[in-house]
Amino acid sequence: MTTRSSAPVRQSSVRAHNLALVLNTVANSADPPSRAAVSAATGLTRATVSALVDDLIAGGLVTELDPPPRTGAGRPAAGLALTAAGPAGLGLEINVDYLAACVVDLTGAVRQRFTEHADQRPAGAAGALAALGRLGARARLAAEADGLVIAGVALAVPGLVSGDLVRVAPNLGWQNTDAAALLRGVPELADLPVAVDNEANLAALGELRVAGANPDFLYVSGEIGIGAGVVIDGELYRGVRGWSGEIGHVTVYPDGRPCRCGANGCLEQYAGQEALAADEPLAAAALGIALSAVVNLLDVPVIVLGGAFVPHFERLRDGIEAELRRRVLTAGLAPVTLRAASLGAEAAVRGAADAVIREVREDPAGWLRRTS
Numbered sequence: 001m002t003t004r005s006s007a008p009v010r011q012s013s014v015r016a017h018n019l020a021l022v023l024n025t026v027a028n029s030a031d032p033p034s035r036a037a038v039s040a041a042t043g044l045t046r047a048t049v050s051a052l053v054d055d056l057i058a059g060g061l062v063t064e065l066d067p068p069p070r071t072g073a074g075r076p077a078a079g080l081a082l083t084a085a086g087p088a089g090l091g092l093e094i095n096v097d098y099l100a101a102c103v104v105d106l107t108g109a110v111r112q113r114f115t116e117h118a119d120q121r122p123a124g125a126a127g128a129l130a131a132l133g134r135l136g137a138r139a140r141l142a143a144e145a146d147g148l149v150i151a152g153v154a155l156a157v158p159g160l161v162s163g164d165l166v167r168v169a170p171n172l173g174w175q176n177t178d179a180a181a182l183l184r185g186v187p188e189l190a191d192l193p194v195a196v197d198n199e200a201n202l203a204a205l206g207e208l209r210v211a212g213a214n215p216d217f218l219y220v221s222g223e224i225g226i227g228a229g230v231v232i233d234g235e236l237y238r239g240v241r242g243w244s245g246e247i248g249h250v251t252v253y254p255d256g257r258p259c260r261c262g263a264n265g266c267l268e269q270y271a272g273q274e275a276l277a278a279d280e281p282l283a284a285a286a287l288g289i290a291l292s293a294v295v296n297l298l299d300v301p302v303i304v305l306g307g308a309f310v311p312h313f314e315r316l317r318d319g320i321e322a323e324l325r326r327r328v329l330t331a332g333l334a335p336v337t338l339r340a341a342s343l344g345a346e347a348a349v350r351g352a353a354d355a356v357i358r359e360v361r362e363d364p365a366g367w368l369r370r371t372s
């Protein structure tokens with residue numbers, strides 16, 4: 001049964017869908033397409049495409065390039081492209097020993113990047129997030145001077161996240177920290193939507209979307225702690241409550257070194273940044289043991305080592321692969337591919353900025369509402 005009152009709702013959701021369709025057709029075209037080419041690719045009429053393109057241009061999402069010089073009869077059509085001067089994502093990252101901020105524009109290009117190296121533990125959650133907010137404010141100011149409009153903030157944290165709340169970040173010593181509220185306490189960021197996510201999840205998404213990784217892999221992020229992001233069929237597997245990926249607390253030696261989490265013999269006590277620097281063969285063996293358990297359980301064909309593992313990758317490789325060959329039941333049938341991350345240490349902050357941009361690209365109607 002249809003009712004009269006549902007018609008406007010349906011119409012606006014059709015428009016929202018079509019705006020996203022046109023925007024992503026422009027984004028994914030190898031060469032800047034004409035309005036006619038967008039019409040052909042989407043199956044929408046020329047008139048509909050033209051009206052939607054006009055809205056996207058007015059909202060600063062799409063730009064019309066100058067037409068190529070006339071070569072024969074007729075007027076060459078102008079090409080459409082994502083604008084490099086419209087909405088941008090602000091990614092922020094806090095880790096035990098650094099703060100980072102990164103601005104990515106709609107085309108995915110990094111426009112600003114700031115990093116500050118310092119131990120974040122003494123400042124506590126409020127102090128560290130205030131410092132990170134100030135770094136973000138500097139990045140925002142620089143981006144705005146460049147003609148960009150920050151659409152939102154995504155924050156990467158090394159801990160378990162529920163909504164805006166960091167439930168526990170053992171290496172920072174945080175518990176039940178309302179990270180979004182503390183960031184918004186910085187006046188220059190107070191007007192922006194803030195999303196909070198686990199750093200390894202954001203790094204895995206960065207590797208998938210920015211670096212174009214295969215759709216099935218385990219991303220392992222090495223910092224002071226170790227986290228992982230599980231990507232299956234191009235989707236992040238977050239676990240039932242969003243807390244999956246805590247590979248740093250997989251037991252490798254049950255009677256081993258005490259861990260900050262309260263258990264003994266956790267992976268990060270052998271392969272976290274500090275342990276890694278002290279003994280690489282031990283770190284490689286511990287990683288191989290933990291990764292074998294994950295592969296046996298989840299059947300992921302590719303392991304990507306990121307963060308602090310990237311500069312050590314070639315020296316860790318043989319030791320990890322020896323354990324995988326020994327412990328993964330299917331290793332003889334299909335060897336596990338081990339590789340270093342493409343994005344290196346900036347994966348999480350890039351993934352965070354990209355997550356903001358992706359929301360704009362998936363819902364341009366929402367962005368147009370905000371800016372009208």
Ligand SMILES: [Zn+2]
Binds near residue numbers: 248249259261262263
């Ligand atoms: Zn632990």
